Amino acid sequence: MASLRILVPVKRAIDYAVRPRVNSAQTAVETAGVRHSMNPFDEISVEEAVKLREKHKSAVEDIVAVSIGPPKTVEALRTAMAIGCDRSVHVETPEAADMLEPLQAAKILKQVVEREKPNLIIMGKQSIDDDFSQTGQMLAGLLGWGQAYGASEISVDGDTLTVRREVDGGTDVVKGKLPMVVMADLRLNTPRFATLPNIMKAKKKKVDKMKLEDFKERAENRLKTLKVAEPPVRQGGGTVENVDGLISRLKELGAL
Amino acid sequence: MAALRFARPALTRACAAAVRPAPTARTAMAMPAGVRYASTKLTPNFTMPTSEDLAELRERVQDFTRREIPEEVAAKTDRENAFPNEMWPKLGEAGFLGITAEEPYGGLELGYQAHCIVMEELSRASGSIGLSYAAHSQLCVNQLTLHGTPEQKTRLLTPLIAGTKIGALAMSEHSAGSDVVSMKTTATPVDGGWLLNGSKMWITNGPDADIIVVYAKTDPGAGSKGITAMIVERSFKGFSCARKLDKLGMRGSNTGELIFDNVFVPAENQLGETNTGTRVLMSGLDLERLVLSAGPIGIMQAAMDLVLPYTHTRTQFGTPIAHFQLMQGKLADMHVKMSAARAYTYATARRVDEGTMDTRDCAGAILYAAERATECALDAVQCLGGNGYINELPAGRLLRDAKLYEIGAGTSEVRRMVIGRAFNKEYAPR
Numbered sequence: 001m002a003s004l005r006i007l008v009p010v011k012r013a014i015d016y017a018v019r020p021r022v023n024s025a026q027t028a029v030e031t032a033g034v035r036h037s038m039n040p041f042d043e044i045s046v047e048e049a050v051k052l053r054e055k056h057k058s059a060v061e062d063i064v065a066v067s068i069g070p071p072k073t074v075e076a077l078r079t080a081m082a083i084g085c086d087r088s089v090h091v092e093t094p095e096a097a098d099m100l101e102p103l104q105a106a107k108i109l110k111q112v113v114e115r116e117k118p119n120l121i122i123m124g125k126q127s128i129d130d131d132f133s134q135t136g137q138m139l140a141g142l143l144g145w146g147q148a149y150g151a152s153e154i155s156v157d158g159d160t161l162t163v164r165r166e167v168d169g170g171t172d173v174v175k176g177k178l179p180m181v182v183m184a185d186l187r188l189n190t191p192r193f194a195t196l197p198n199i200m201k202a203k204k205k206k207v208d209k210m211k212l213e214d215f216k217e218r219a220e221n222r223l224k225t226l227k228v229a230e231p232p233v234r235q236g237g238g239t240v241e242n243v244d245g246l247i248s249r250l251k252e253l254g255a256l
Numbered sequence: 257m258a259a260l261r262f263a264r265p266a267l268t269r270a271c272a273a274a275v276r277p278a279p280t281a282r283t284a285m286a287m288p289a290g291v292r293y294a295s296t297k298l299t300p301n302f303t304m305p306t307s308e309d310l311a312e313l314r315e316r317v318q319d320f321t322r323r324e325i326p327e328e329v330a331a332k333t334d335r336e337n338a339f340p341n342e343m344w345p346k347l348g349e350a351g352f353l354g355i356t357a358e359e360p361y362g363g364l365e366l367g368y369q370a371h372c373i374v375m376e377e378l379s380r381a382s383g384s385i386g387l388s389y390a391a392h393s394q395l396c397v398n399q400l401t402l403h404g405t406p407e408q409k410t411r412l413l414t415p416l417i418a419g420t421k422i423g424a425l426a427m428s429e430h431s432a433g434s435d436v437v438s439m440k441t442t443a444t445p446v447d448g449g450w451l452l453n454g455s456k457m458w459i460t461n462g463p464d465a466d467i468i469v470v471y472a473k474t475d476p477g478a479g480s481k482g483i484t485a486m487i488v489e490r491s492f493k494g495f496s497c498a499r500k501l502d503k504l505g506m507r508g509s510n511t512g513e514l515i516f517d518n519v520f521v522p523a524e525n526q527l528g529e530t531n532t533g534t535r536v537l538m539s540g541l542d543l544e545r546l547v548l549s550a551g552p553i554g555i556m557q558a559a560m561d562l563v564l565p566y567t568h569t570r571t572q573f574g575t576p577i578a579h580f581q582l583m584q585g586k587l588a589d590m591h592v593k594m595s596a597a598r599a600y601t602y603a604t605a606r607r608v609d610e611g612t613m614d615t616r617d618c619a620g621a622i623l624y625a626a627e628r629a630t631e632c633a634l635d636a637v638q639c640l641g642g643n644g645y646i647n648e649l650p651a652g653r654l655l656r657d658a659k660l661y662e663i664g665a666g667t668s669e670v671r672r673m674v675i676g677r678a679f680n681k682e683y684a685p686r
Contacts, residue, residue, distance in 0.1 A: 017322065035315070075312070193320060196313070196351025196364055 002159040002178060003061045006049045007118035008085060009109055010042035010067050012076035013129040022228050029129070029228065038076040040191075041124025043083070045184040047191035048154060049122050050084030056156065062086055066112050068105055070095045074207060081202035082194035089116065089208045091215075099130060104219045106138035111215050113143060118179070120161070125150055125183040136183040146176035150185040297402065297543060297613060299358045299365045304609055313366070314373050320350050321381035327650065330382035333508030334653050337500075339388055340508075341422075341464060348419020352378075353393045357401045361409050362417035367609040368543065372550035372601055379554025380561070383657030384509035386551050387664075391460035391509075392416070394547045396423025399469050399540050403485065403528045412467050412487065424465035426456035426488075426514055427537065433458075434670045436471075437480045437534065441516065443472040450474070450486060450526070452519040455498070460664075462512030463500045466490045470516070471533050483533035487525040494519040505656025506664075542618040544665050546608065549601045549622035552629030552661040556594035559629075559636035559654050563587065567639055577639075586639060590632045597625035616675045623671040626661035633658040 014020055015035040023030040038046075046065065053060035065080035065088040067073045077088040091108055093100070100108070113121070121140075126133035140147035152171065153164035165172045166185050194202075212218070240246045250256045305313070324346055333340060347353050348362075355371040357363025364370070371394065379386030400413050400423075415421040432439040441454025452472055459468075468488045475482030488495055494517040501511045528536045567578035567587065577583050604617040633655035637644035644651040662668045 037315075037319075193323060193350060194316065195349055196316060197362075199312075199316065199351075200364065 002119070003059055004052065004056070004120050004156065004178075005062045005116070005118040006052065006060065006064070007113060007116055007121045008042070008045050008049050008063065008065045008080065009105075009121070009123045009135075010046065010065050010076050010080050011039045011124070011127045011129075012036050012067065012069055012073045013039045013127050016040055016128055022230050026227050026229060027225060036072070036075070038079050039124055039127040039129070041126060041128070041184055041186070042076075043079075043191040044186065044188050045122040045124050045182075046080045046083045046085060047189045048151075048184060050192075051189060052154070052156065053084065062118075064088060064116055064118065066091070066109065066116075068100060068108055069093055070097070077207055078199065078202050079194050081205045082199040083192060084198075085205075087206040087208070089210060091210045091212065093212055098221065101219070101221060101223055102132045102134035102138055104221070105135045106142055107217050107219050108212075108215050109135070109139050110142045111217060112210075113139075120178060121145075121181045122154075123181070123183055125185055136181055140181040143179070143181070145179045145181055147181040147183070148174050148176065149183045151182050152185050152187045154182060154188070297539070297608060298367060298611070299356065299363070299401065301359065302365045302367055302609075305366055305370055309366075310369055310373060313370055314377060316350075317352070317374050317377035320346075320352070321377055325378070325381035325385060330385070331650065331653070333382055333384055334657075335507075337502070337507040337510075339385070339461075339464065339510050343385065344392075344419040344422055346419070347389065348417060352389070353419055354397060354401075354413075354417035355393060356398050357413060357417055358409070361401075361413040363397075363401070363413075367605075368546060369602060369605040369609050371547050372605045375547055375550035376554040376557070376598075379551040380557045381554075382508075383551065383555050383558075383654065383660075384506045386554055387506050387509040387548075387657075387660065388461050390544075390548050390551065391425065392423040394544055395425035395460075395540070396465075396467060396469055398543060398547075399425060399485070399527070399536065400487075402539075403536050405524075407524065408487065408527070416467060421466040422461055422464045423467050423469075424459055424461035425469045425540075426459045426462070427471050428456065428458050430455070430457045434667060436537070437483070439471065439473060439483070441470070441472040442476060443474050443484060443486065443521065445474070446520070449520060449522040449524075450484075452486070452488065452494075452516040452521050454516055456514040456516075458501065458664075459512050459514050460509055462514050463497045463510045468514070469527060470514075471537055474533075475531055478531065480534040482531055483537065484530050485527040485533040485536045486521045487527055488516070488519060488521060489525070492519050492521070504659065505653070506660045507656075541666065542613055542615050543608070545622040545671070546601070546604055546618045548661065548665045549597070549604075549618075549625045552622070552625040552658055553594065553598050553601060555629045555654055555658045555661075556590070556597065556625075556632045558650070559632045560590060560594065562649065562651060562654070563590070563636050563639045566643075583639065586635050590635050593628040593632055597621075597628050600624055616678045619666070619671040619674040622661065622665065623668055623675075626658070627668060629658040629661060630655070 014031060015037045018035050021030045049063045063085045065077050065085040067077050068091040070093055074090055077090055081088055089112055123136050137147060148163035148165055150165045151163045152166045155162045159178045160175055161180050162175050163182055165174060240249055351364055352374050354363030355366050355374055359365055375386060375390055378389050397416050400409060416423045427436055429439050443450035443452045469485060470488050471483055471485050473482055474484040496515045497512040498515050499513055503511060567583055568576050570577050578587060601621045604621045637651045637655055640649060640651050643649050
């Protein structure tokens with residue numbers, strides 16, 4: 001079996017249980033004072049990397065977590081290391097900077113890949129804040145690597161990866177040779193809880209700091225946010241007496 | 257005039273005495289009675305956690321409760337009056353059972369602020385799971401940490417912290433509750449150890465416990481100077497739990513009556529020196545009260561978690577009821593009570609972590625938090641109106657759970673007495 005060097009890109013996002021609110025200037029979602037945690041899809045990819053090590057033992061040489069974001073992003077990296085990553089890379093962005101677009105993130109990740117030399121990248125298929133679901137594909141494209149999107153099962157045999165993907169109406173099994181980018185779906189696994197003893201140990205693991213300026217290749221911002229607004233409040237429905245009532249009501253509304 | 261002039265010196269003397277009490281401590285640094293250095297309450301490798309460490313810890317516990325103790329688990333624990341015993345290894349694996357214990361035995365040595373945080377967040381998810389957690393991790397684990405020998409710690413503390421064994425502490429008896437020193441359980445010296453006889457009442461985790469710290473009279477004539485602490489294991493012959501008690505609240509935090517019928521306790525299971533049990537007991541009580549005070553705070557937070565969204569979505573007369581002034585007043589009062597209690601508890605815990613323990617504040621923190629929690633829970637029932645009075649929503653459970661904290665670990669009355677006595681001691685004629 002080929003030795004695996006796994007890179008797991010993770011993102012710190014607003015916690016999934018928080019109800020997002022639009023800021024008063026209507027330019028973005030309010031993030032100040034809001035609970036953040038690791039993007040759930042990324043937790044799944046970290047778990048999968050750790051599971052691969054548990055299964056293939058020493059064949060997994062290295063698991064590195066990488067994240068791009070403001071100083072507090074290091075919390076997500078600590079969680080990743082508490083779950084089982086060996087070390088991490090933090091590409092620090094200024095505190096109030098706009099969130100990177102997929103291509104910008106992919107270009108930075110590409111250079112991290114050139115530095116860290118992984119042969120397998122496992123990442124969440126999307127992050128729950130901007131929901132672009134593009135970074136992984138772009139990264140694979142930039143690297144010229146094979147990719148598998150929406151993984152619900154991963155198995156490694158030699159330098160061949162078999163990935164079961166969730167597609168509309170069923171599953172799709174793809175095979176590919178390393179190096180590869182795999183994007184995790186929700187049903188790939190159930191991530192473990194980062195225990196306190198492991199969190200304490202993770203504090204001693206290494207975090208390499210980098211700045212945006214350290215990256216030669218960078219993409220420009222292509223999107224301009226005009227306005228962010230809450231979805232319209234749902235109007236309550238009404239009840240009808242029977243099927244005839246339903247039909248006449250639908251006709252009234254021009255639906256039939 | 258003469259009378260007035262006469263009276264003045266006496267008055268100033270009284271004032272001076274009130275401002276600066278005559279030092280009673282024999283040490284060079286005068287400390288009021290009831291305050292003592294708590295360095296002996298901390299493990300040797302303890303370092304003060306930063307506020308970021310503590311904030312992170314709180315988030316981790318919240319992650320845990322979100323996964324493992326959702327409302328359905330809390331409701332089921334209460335409804336079935338049975339602790340979900342599979343929770344123990346989970347709590348152990350998460351690292352919560354040895355917050356104040358030493359690292360070689362699996363502990364984290366994070367101190368009492370950290371312990372209060374875990375207690376608060378677990379109690380916020382389920383009052384009864386929180387209470388059983390405290391009985392295990394504070395009453396049993398911490399007493400072993402502070403008074404156990406290295407051999408006892410390796411043998412008993414390690415499985416307790418891993419959550420593979422369940423711990424309890426047995427102090428109260430039928431006729432010795434608040435007046436605990438009047439206990440009737442006795443241990444008579446025999447070859448190689450003690451023979452324990454008697455019974456203990458209202459013991460949290462009693463029906464499930466594998467390892468129990470028990471206090472018994474070893475010199476019945478010597479009053480408080482004749483008590484010794486010892487560790488009873490479930491497997492000991494003659495030990496049994498007579499019955500699981502049916503309680504008003506904290507249902508699922510299993511409480512039992514324990515019977516000791518000629519139980520042989522080997523000498524290696526004695527905790528601390530012979531006849532020094534009262535000191536073990538009393539110092540433990542301060543820490544017990546401090547950590548338990550986070551329980552009612554968690555219940556108050558649970559009340560807020562329930563009431564705030566409800567009152568903002570429940571509409572009457574075309575307005576969310578939270579917008580009515582009478583309701584605003586209630587919500588504000590609940591918030592202030594909870595926040596004041598929280599501030600008191602964490603300030604006291606911080607001082608203990610810094611090395612000073614004040615008996616008055618350990619008793620005061622739980623006295624205050626417990627009474628406020630019952631008030632907040634009653635208000636929560638009221639805020640929910642008809643829905644507060646039915647068991648589909650947890651308001652009633654919060655109320656039943658909250659009331660325990662005015663009774664368990666010393667009643668409100670005893671806590672006031674403890675504080676009063678500390679003052680009396682301070683002003684005692686020398």
